[in-house]
Amino acid sequence: KADDLNKIKNYVKGNKTLQNATYFGKEKGKNVIVFHLESFQQFLMDYKVNGVEVTPNLNKFYHDQNTLSFDNFYNEVGQGKTADAEMMLETGLFGTASGSAMVNYGTSNTYQAVPAILDQQGYTTAAFHGDVASFWNRDNTYKSWGYDYFFSKPYYKNANNADYNIGYGMKDKIFLKDASKYLEQLPQPFYSKIITVTNHYPYDLDSQNASIAKTKTNDKTVDGYVQTARYLDQSFGEFLSWLKKSGLYDNSMIVLYGDHYGISENHKAAIAKLTGKDSVSDYDLANWQKVPFMVHAPGLKGGINHTYGGEIDVMPTLLHLLGVSTDNDIQFGQDLLATNRRQVVPFRNGDWVSAEYMKYGGNYYVTTTGTKINPKEDPRAKQIIDATQKDVDKMLTYSDDVQTGDLLRFYTPEGFKKVNRKDYSYQKASG
Numbered sequence: 001k002a003d004d005l006n007k008i009k010n011y012v013k014g015n016k017t018l019q020n021a022t023y024f025g026k027e028k029g030k031n032v033i034v035f036h037l038e039s040f041q042q043f044l045m046d047y048k049v050n051g052v053e054v055t056p057n058l059n060k061f062y063h064d065q066n067t068l069s070f071d072n073f074y075n076e077v078g079q080g081k082t083a084d085a086e087m088m089l090e091t092g093l094f095g096t097a098s099g100s101a102m103v104n105y106g107t108s109n110t111y112q113a114v115p116a117i118l119d120q121q122g123y124t125t126a127a128f129h130g131d132v133a134s135f136w137n138r139d140n141t142y143k144s145w146g147y148d149y150f151f152s153k154p155y156y157k158n159a160n161n162a163d164y165n166i167g168y169g170m171k172d173k174i175f176l177k178d179a180s181k182y183l184e185q186l187p188q189p190f191y192s193k194i195i196t197v198t199n200h201y202p203y204d205l206d207s208q209n210a211s212i213a214k215t216k217t218n219d220k221t222v223d224g225y226v227q228t229a230r231y232l233d234q235s236f237g238e239f240l241s242w243l244k245k246s247g248l249y250d251n252s253m254i255v256l257y258g259d260h261y262g263i264s265e266n267h268k269a270a271i272a273k274l275t276g277k278d279s280v281s282d283y284d285l286a287n288w289q290k291v292p293f294m295v296h297a298p299g300l301k302g303g304i305n306h307t308y309g310g311e312i313d314v315m316p317t318l319l320h321l322l323g324v325s326t327d328n329d330i331q332f333g334q335d336l337l338a339t340n341r342r343q344v345v346p347f348r349n350g351d352w353v354s355a356e357y358m359k360y361g362g363n364y365y366v367t368t369t370g371t372k373i374n375p376k377e378d379p380r381a382k383q384i385i386d387a388t389q390k391d392v393d394k395m396l397t398y399s400d401d402v403q404t405g406d407l408l409r410f411y412t413p414e415g416f417k418k419v420n421r422k423d424y425s426y427q428k429a430s431g
């Protein structure tokens with residue numbers, strides 16, 4: 001088992017990228033607020049329905065001169081959905097080929113996750129979510145990841161009158177108001193993750209909270225999406241103005257990400273209508289997997305960054321911005337701001353996107369033009385495609401080996417203190 005690790009360590013070492021001197025350590029010591037946009041896709045950015053912006057607050061944030069916004073950033077989740085997104089962002093490991101790694105390995109595996117790493121840099125770490133603590137086995141997994149606090153549903157005084165018919169927990173506006181009471185009391189610097197949920201399949205929303213007309217694709221689980229997305233946008237807008245009033249906006253790095261697609265690729269007819277196309281190809285469906293990724297901080301050199309990347313790349317990107325090296329970490333991402341990135345984005349099923357080609361649904365395309373190609377008729381393309389596929393398969397296999405073999409128990413990065421789960425308890429003290 002331990003020697004399985006040596007192959008993986010060598011692969012990861014070969015995956016290292018050069019530090020970007022402009023950004024490395026730029027946000028050192030700042031608070032971090034990671035805002036999880038549930039089921040929120042990139043196509044919604046600057047999207048209008050009958051001339052009305054669906055997400056004006058997020059659009060403004062996306063185009064802010066101090067926001068780094070990535071427009072070729074993909075979700076890479078498997079069956080674990082939100083849990084896979086959390087696993088990738090906090091550990092730099094993929095979810096597993098089936099099931100949820102958080103559920104199957106979160107309780108007992110050894111991880112070297114962002115909360116533990118930042119804890120050991122003097123940060124207080126806290127997760128916030130309006131659902132019960134056990135969903136996706138978060139309560140146990142967060143102890144393995146070293147979260148100091150996990151404010152789940154029982155912590156919120158409005159928990160029971162904010163329940164929402166999707167059954168996953170509180171409506172975002174009410175959750176965020178209650179959560180901010182805890183956030184403002186966290187010792188600084190803190191690392192926090194705030195998980196929303198209202199913009200969730202099947203995208204129902206009570207009429208008094210709906211502020212935009214449904215779309216007219218005639219697909220009943222699609223047409224409410226713009227309403228719950230706009231509600232999420234308003235929730236974010238309210239939260240952002242609270243951050244500004246509380247002063248936290250000025251000394252925090254605010255990170256936004258969409259965790260995975262909202263409208264699955266099975267809704268091809270509806271997707272075509274939403275995107276004004278007659279039909280959608282596998283090329284369109286690959287790009288449908290794009291989700292937003294944005295990083296804002298006062299004075300940060302912002303702009304739209306076109307590098308091809310995904311959720312697996314977030315951990316090194318954030319830690320490097322905080323001046324924390326990941327050279328000794330076993331993680332599969334590459335800093336999105338590095339200048340020598342491979343720009344290969346593996347999907348959990350072995351498909352992938354790169355800056356030059358993409359493979360999706362068994363078809364191959366030129367990434368920038370959408371031209372369909374047949375590698376058998378193009379030796380140069382075939383060589384690149386075969387090498388990319390080999391690399392993607394290796395990365396996914398190695399990540400699965402780490403998860404299923406719990407291989408990190410055989411390795412402690414230099415300077416990292418092993419996490420002791422017994423040091424953490426998230427029970428709300430009664431009273």
Ligand code: GP9
Pocket residue numbers: 039080081082083131135168169195197200
């Ligand atoms: C559950 C919420 C939804 O607490 O995070 O998770 P998802 O269904 O998107 O995985």
Ligand code: MN
Pocket residue numbers: 038039081082259260
């Ligand atoms: Mn989700």
